[in-house]
Each structure stands twice: as C-alpha cells, then as structure tokens.
Amino acid sequence: MSAAETHAAEVHEIVRRLGLPGLIDVHTHFMPSNVLDKVWAYFDSVGPLTGMEWPITYREEEDRRVALLREFGVLAFTSMLYPHKAGMAPWLNGWAADFAARTPDCLHTATLYPEPDATAYVGRAIDDGARVFKVHLQVGDFDPNDRLLDDSWATLADSRTPVVIHCGSGPAPGKFTGPAPIGQLLSRHPELRLIVAHMGMPEYADFLDLAERYEGVHLDTTMAFTDFSERFAPFPAAELPRLRALENKILLGSDFPNIPYPYAHQLQALERLGLGDDWMRRVLYGNGAALFPQVSQGIHS
Template sequence: MDTDDGRDDVVRFHERLGLPGIIDVHTHFMPEQVLRKVWAYFDSAGPLTGMEWPIAYRHDEDERLALLRSFGVLRFTSMLYPHKAGMAAWLNGWAAGFAARVPDCLHTATFFPEEGAGKYVAEAVDAGARVFKSHVQVGAYDPNDPLLDPVWGLLAEAGIPVVTHCGSGPAPGRFTGPGPVGGLLARHPRLRLVVAHMGMPEYAEFLALAETYREVRLDTTMAFTDFTEELTPFPAAERGRLAALGDRILLGTDFPNIPYPYAHQLHALERLGLGDDWLRAVCHDNAKALFDC
C-alpha cells in the first residue's frame, strides 16, 4: 500500500478526537466496468465537471477497501446510481453481493423513475438495504416524477435514508436545486433525505430545508475543501446555521473519486472552527445514530 495515501494523517485526526474511527456515508463502490466509465468521464473533463479532476485513489477494489480500513473508516457506503432506465435493478443486485462480502459496507441501493421501480426498491429493502442513492443531476430526472411515488412513500415509511445529489454543483441540471426537493419533502415530510455535498452551491437554501424538516440531513462531501472553495465557497455568514444543525451533518468524502488526499476533507472540517464536539458528531456519532451501527 502506498505510504503517501495519508493513513497516518487520518488516524491522528480521529485519535485526537477520542473516536474509535470515522463513518463515511458517501463513498463509491460499484461494478468495475461502471467505475472505469466514471473515471473515464472525470478524465475527459465531461460537461458535468468541465475541469481537470485527477482521481486520487485510482486503485483496484481490494486496495481501496484496505485503504479505508487503514484510515479507520468503520462503516462506509457503495454509492452507485443509474444514468438511464434499466440499470437500477442490476446495480442493486451487485450492491447486495458487495455488502454480503464486505460487512463493514452499509448495504446501498438505488433507483430510477421507471416502471417497476417500486417493486425492485421493495425487493432491495427486503434484502436488507440500509441506504439508497438518488442522483438527480446524472439521472436528469425530476424527483417528483409520478413513477417514483411508490419509492419515496416506501422509503419514508421505512425510515431508510436516501443520499441525494440534488444541488446544482458542479453544473446545474434541469431538476437540480432546492425547488424540486422542497416539493418532494412537502409531500413526504418524514423522508430521511441526506443532501449530498451540502447542496452546493445552494448551501443556504438546503440548510433552510433542514431547518424546516427534522429528518433532512446534509453530507459534507467535497464541501469546505480547497478544491471546492475556489469554485463555490461556503458562505461564512452561514457557519452559525451549520453549527446549529450539528446533529444532522454527516461526513461524506466521495472516496475514491476525489482530487486530493482523504485527510484534506477532515482538515477542511476542522478549520471551520466549530469545535471538537461538532467534529465528533459529524465524523462518527450522527451516522452511528442514524444507521444504528
């Protein structure tokens, strides 16, 4: 394993906080052929990124797993998502197998607005799915599509969190932004929606949704880092709201698809100056309570 991958830096971070490790709710594991296509998209600076985006942890699956464990990541996810109809059920089958052979991964599943979505989501729940991923930007779908009505209703009733890329960063989509998600939450106020990337760049608007709906949470994925602060900085005026919602902010990183060392995400949170109790909650306690893990 490459000694420059930052293991010691990550371990020092959580040991200083007195934590047994950290919980990362936004990591990507998916079928190898799909992941390679995702990496190729980043390499080509595709339209949803439009910039150079070197993958920091471009390793095979076993090495990526070993890295997370060496960092002290106690639980993580296999965020995967379809970009078209006909993919989700197949991805869910792969994710179920992955979770079965990687017990420290929270069993992840996904969906797309299509006929039968309610059925395969129910099957994934019955198979033990603990968290779902919805990628409104890549999927280019309205979260209020009637084909998803049975999906949202089932997940709200079951209390299963859904990590949702619904902000308009790094590039806006037809259905991104707080409006569509606000409409969804008005219909399903008990939905445990985790807004990925802190909702960047609409930080304030998504914080407002979390203030309105008790079950809304936000993950830190790529937020506050040097890379993101150059493009869509988090408003300093909103730090008080960030502190007040400290029980509903969850650590996410986007590992392995990040253009900087894993530890940088942790140090970016630390330099917000919101205190060690806030860091302990964000990096461990909130996810532990949400997933009972």
C-alpha cells in the first residue's frame, strides 16, 4: 500500500466511524503554479515567518493534489490564495475562477488587497460566483481597517460571503496580526462572516471571545492541535469547554498541501481532544454544509 493509500485509509476510517458522507475542508491551497512554487521555496528555505523545518507532505502536480483530496473523501474544498502587493488580486481571482470552473468540488475562492479598485473587483468576483474569500494579514502586511477596504467589507457582509482570514500572530507576529485589528473591524462591520484561520493561533482565547461575541465569526482548525503546532503554540486545555460550546462555529481546515504531516493527522488531533462524536461530525462536515449549503444540496440532488 502506498503512503497516499495509507493516508486515505486512515481518513476513511474516521469518516466511516462517524457516519459522515465525507469532509468539507475550508482551508486548502490551490494557486497559479509560479506562485505556489515560490510558496514551497519559502518553506524549503526555513523562512523567517516559520523559522523551522517544514517539509511539504503533498508536493504534487495540481491534478494529483485534487485527486488526493477526492481520495481522502473531501467533498468540498477551497483554493486559498492571497496577494502580497497591489495589482495581484484581480489576476489571482481570474485564475481562481477558472480553477473553480474546471474543478466543481472546489468552492470558488477569491481574495482582496487594499487598493483603489478593490471595491469593483470584489463585487465582480461575487457576481461571478465566488463563495468564499481568503485574506492573509501576515503575508499581505496590511491593516484590515484600511479605508480602501471599507466598501469591500460592506459588500462581503451584505452578501454574507464567508472570509477565511489569517489574522492570528502565528507562526510569527505581523504589524497587523492579533485580535485587536479584527475586533476593530467587527465593531464597524458586525455582520461579517469571518472564519479565523488556525483557530487564531496563538491568541486562541481572544479569538474565541470574538466568536462568542459576533454571530458571524467562526474558526477553522487548520494545523491547530497537531503535534507540529502543539510544540510552539499549544492550545490551552482550560479553553476546551469553550471550544465544545462553540461546536457550531468550528470548521475543518487543513492547509493541504502545505502540511508537514499526513492529512489524517489533523483529524486524529481533533479526535484526541475528547469533545465527542457529535462535535466531530459538526466540525468535519455539518458546519461547513451549513455555511456552504450548495455542498450538501449537491450531495443529495
């Protein structure tokens, strides 16, 4: 049995035991090959944001990466991509629209950057079918409260389009990471549907506070609770009761393919929290299906 087959068998055992139709993963990366090559080169070089060895487990061609997710039983996934400078977002959005068109199980993903034409291209992406946005405050190095984004946030709030946002200060703090900028953003746009990536690592408690305070705030599990992340950003055991109470607001995220361990390890790390099968069912499938109802509609049509 190949490594990929072993990984798939481990995933299927968890899915089978829980009686789920499959998984919904809101945090997977697909992007233009020249951009992804630079991302992988950064991880290979032990870049300053990570400062640690980070082997890419699923360094494969695009078609094979899509096939792997399907072999793992992932029913819907995203193409998380993000600009690091002005002028990049419209090009990335065009690529993502094309990727979603040829990959029907991908939730059409888009992104943004604070620039004068952001309002126009955010609206255009939504009109063209974007179902989720990705924002990376660490890589983009911008303030989410930049006034150039005000109308874009309003459009995203009005359309109830979820935004997966890397805003925690892990693996290294940025000028605009942490709970304070997001708290300010939500005070001005309280209807936003934000999915805080990586559970807000390492400011877990602060981002749980925001999820309790704002109806639209969710968190994704990406890399949280794994052996890899627990070494440098352990989730505080005292917060587990709050994690259980927020069972309707936690979504599976993996960071596939850029993970330094097998895909199944994220699921196993969630299981060992001991929060119960019902919690697991919501996180691995139910909450994603509620946030993206077209997924479950497609399964049952």
